[in-house]
Amino acid sequence: MRNTRKFSAPEPSMRRLPAYLHVLMRLLKENCLFVSCTFIAQEMHLDPTQVRKDLALTGIVGKPRVGYSVVELIEKIKAFLGWDIQWNAFLVGVGNLGTAILGYRQFRTFGLNIVAAFDKDPRRIGKKVFGVNVFSVEKVSLFAREQKIDIGIITVGEEAAQEVADLLVEGLIKGIWNFAPKALVVPPDVIVENAQLSVSLGVLTSKMKLSEKEGNIFR
């Protein structure tokens, strides 16, 4: 929430792009080489105009009557999302969520390379979690500078989150993926993406409540 810098692309569009990618990967598997905006829109239950706008962000140009090249569209979306390059990351906080993230191999497909993990608990330091070494959090700034780390993943609790963010900023990281329920204060050139599960849960439960209120009877 602290990051109020404006980007040329609207966030709801950014949030839809990974789902487009999913549809396209499936089409590619089915040997489908061209796809229309209308088809994607139907697949995702979206408005075709919206889909056209979203895809235009990636710089792709469709061919009349042929549509988009599936391969090209996949490449353009990946490039837009920054999934065509490797991002080196450190993870701080090897609790349940941190461990789950370390174990989630699919992140590699998105270019996320978790180089090392950090914790303050001596019982965790020196161990390997899913092949990733766990170091003392005291070393995070130094190591991040040395290894030119791009992204810091914060999976510590609320109380320690700002302190960890400060250490990561000291380590010259460019982006923070924040899972702690805490609005972080960082310099304007550091990008924070808040990934608190509670936000997503709130969207679900508020929609469920609104849905009841607005007369969509369930059972």
Added chain:
Amino acid sequence: MRNTRKFSAPEPSMRRLPAYLHVLMRLLKENCLFVSCTFIAQEMHLDPTQVRKDLALTGIVGKPRVGYSVVELIEKIKAFLGWDIQWNAFLVGVGNLGTAILGYRQFRTFGLNIVAAFDKDPRRIGKKVFGVNVFSVEKVSLFAREQKIDIGIITVGEEAAQEVADLLVEGLIKGIWNFAPKALVVPPDVIVENAQLSVSLGVLTSKMKLSEKEGNIFR
């Protein structure tokens, strides 16, 4: 993405409400009883007009020159988010992420009560994970009907996700919290909230890439 039902509240506002709640809980701890829109806006680096609009969704009315009652605002936001009632949930897929979610006690504060977990792996069935019993996924529909479960949490892989969603729908659940990278097809009265970590990662990495492109030099 399959759920195109329109709600009276815009999603970006819904996504900001948990963060407001955070600021307010801190104020309450500091014995601050009234708060202005401007103060919250400053704290969250947002536009005061935006904050006023977001908070108006909850039905709260501020008092001129006094602002909002912190206690009342907390209550109204919780009620809007559906965090004032208990939601009974089943979790399907006790892998790394599923385990992390079962271990995340804070969800209780948001009214999420994970009643039971399900898996297809015989090595997991019959075990307890963070105090939650793991049953065979075959039983999920029957148990969900019997116990009037509201929410199904899907933490299985992409391949099994639709099948699990079908079982949950059969179990008459009202909402699905979907962590699998798969656009689920469900009846229109079931609400799906997609919580794929890749979406959030995509927002981070695309902003980092845009930021470089748009001339914000980092180092």
